[in-house]
Amino acid sequence: MSEVQHTITDLVVHKLVKGPEGPAGIExxxxxxxxxxxxxxxVEQLCSQYANRAGKGYGHFEADIATFPMVELVRDxxxxxxxxxxxxxxxxxxxxxxxxDDELDSGGHVVISRIKEGDTDCLxxxxxxxxxxxxxxxxxxxxxxxxxxxxxxxxxxxxxxxxWQRGDERYISFLKGRGDVAGWFKRFIGCxxxxxxxxxxxxxxxxxxxxxxxxxxxxxxxxxxxxRAHVYLDELGxxxxxxxxxxxAKEVWPDQPxxxxxALTAEDVKLASGFVPDRRAIRPLVRFKASAEEWxxxxxRASLRSGAVQYDREAGTLVLSNLPDYLKQxxxxx
Numbered sequence: 001m002s003e004v005q006h007t008i009t010d011l012v013v014h015k016l017v018k019g020p021e022g023p024a025g026i027e028x029x030x031x032x033x034x035x036x037x038x039x040x041x042x043v044e045q046l047c048s049q050y051a052n053r054a055g056k057g058y059g060h061f062e063a064d065i066a067t068f069p070m071v072e073l074v075r076d077x078x079x080x081x082x083x084x085x086x087x088x089x090x091x092x093x094x095x096x097x098x099x100x101d102d103e104l105d106s107g108g109h110v111v112i113s114r115i116k117e118g119d120t121d122c123l124x125x126x127x128x129x130x131x132x133x134x135x136x137x138x139x140x141x142x143x144x145x146x147x148x149x150x151x152x153x154x155x156x157x158x159x160x161x162x163x164w165q166r167g168d169e170r171y172i173s174f175l176k177g178r179g180d181v182a183g184w185f186k187r188f189i190g191c192x193x194x195x196x197x198x199x200x201x202x203x204x205x206x207x208x209x210x211x212x213x214x215x216x217x218x219x220x221x222x223x224x225x226x227x228r229a230h231v232y233l234d235e236l237g238x239x240x241x242x243x244x245x246x247x248x249a250k251e252v253w254p255d256q257p258x259x260x261x262x263a264l265t266a267e268d269v270k271l272a273s274g275f276v277p278d279r280r281a282i283r284p285l286v287r288f289k290a291s292a293e294e295w296x297x298x299x300x301r302a303s304l305r306s307g308a309v310q311y312d313r314e315a316g317t318l319v320l321s322n323l324p325d326y327l328k329q330x331x332x333x334x
Contacts, residue, residue, distance in 0.1 A: 007116040008035050008043050010085040014093050016100060016127065018107035024100045026093045032086060043113055045150045046126055050175070053153065054245040054265050055273045057186065058170045059193030068190030069095065074123065078161055085114060092125065099188040109148055119162070125189070126156035155185040158267075170270060195272050201233075201281035203271055204243075204264070208252070208285065211263045223302050228252050230285040237279035245273045 015027040033039055062068035073091050076082040083091070089112045096110065111126045129152045135145035156175050163171035172191045186193065208229050212222050232251040236243055245264045246257070253260035264271055283289070289298040297318070303309040310319040 005118060006043060006047055008039060009114040009116060009121075011035060011039050011043065011111070011113040012086060012089045014089065014110045014112070016093070016096060016104075016107035016110055018100055018104050020105045024097045024104065024107065026097050028090055028093060030086070042111070042148070042150075043115060043124075046111060046113075046124070046128075046153075046156070047115070047117075049150045049153050050126075050156050050158070051265065051267065052262065053175055054249070054261055055176045056173050056265065057176045057191070057193040057274070058173050058270050058272050059191045060168075060170055060172060061164070062190045062192045068187065070188070070190035074159065074161070074164075079165070088112075096125075096188050099184050103184040108154060111148075121161040123159040123161055124156070127154045127185075128152075129154055157185065157189045157191070159189070173267070173270070176274060193272070195275045197275045198278040198281055200272050200275045201278040203269070204233075204248075204277070205282060205284055207264055207269055207271060211253075211260060219305055223305060225252060226285045226301065230282055233277040233282045233285075234279055237277040237282070240276055242274045242276055245271065 011033045012029055012031075013033060014029055017025040017027060061071040061074075065072050070092070073083075073088060073095070077085070077088040092112060093110060100107070106129075108127050108129045111124070111128055113124045115122050115124055128148045128150060130146055131149040131152075132144050132146050134142055136142055153175065158173050160168070160171040160173075172189060172193075174185060174189060174191060174193075208226070212225050215222075215225075217225065229248075229252045232248065233243070235241075246261055249257040249259075249261035249264060263269070286302070287298060287300055291297065299309050299320075304311060308321050310321070311317075312319070
């Protein structure tokens, strides 16, 4: 996957103040941050951490703008141009404050940025925790230094403004976290993330197949990968257990799970997590199925290795071996 060039258009950092008890508060910066090397480094780290995190939700703006006003804020900024970036960011903070009141025990710094990712225009928002580390000054004295800890990205979302204006089906992504810990963030960003299990399962199968193709595996190794995927997804489908992308990667590609996880969480794939695999849609992992006007055929991929099915590429023919007696008898009667 080629690396995307990020160009920062606007960036600001505000603060959400929240304790275990009492209402949330906000501390707002009045101007945008300078787009210097530190700002670029922050954005690149944010985008990298987000891309590498499994468990994202995908969707579109909710239709109920009275309950979910984010779409109106974005429209006034992007389309109507009634507000500027800083005004938008302050309105977003007020909305975040209202959503955080009942469900967050602690606050953090809120990074809001408009970023060009190649030709794609995006609006990012992330809630980032703070840590205290050790630093050394010019005199080699040691002192405490607070810094944004992007390794502990608490919540984050990305609105593809280009896709939204094009009318794409899904143009919002957000970190889901474990269970529904990001439910408050989904409400804040105004995202409807209804997942159609059959459609997502087909997308997962296509991505796994493409991954297997790019690895240039020996036939037996490829069959083993696809078989592991089928067994694991079938178990999830039978039990009704929701899928977690990082767990799929560990089960299917145990030697290098991070490699498969990157493929499954790529932004252009837009594969959701948390859905129950549809068992009908995982059959192509281990079976070929095709039909024409005069015939219908289905067989296991492994039969091509065992010799039970032989494919002649030049002649464009399939030869079936080990035919059962009842089929032989039926053919003799024709």
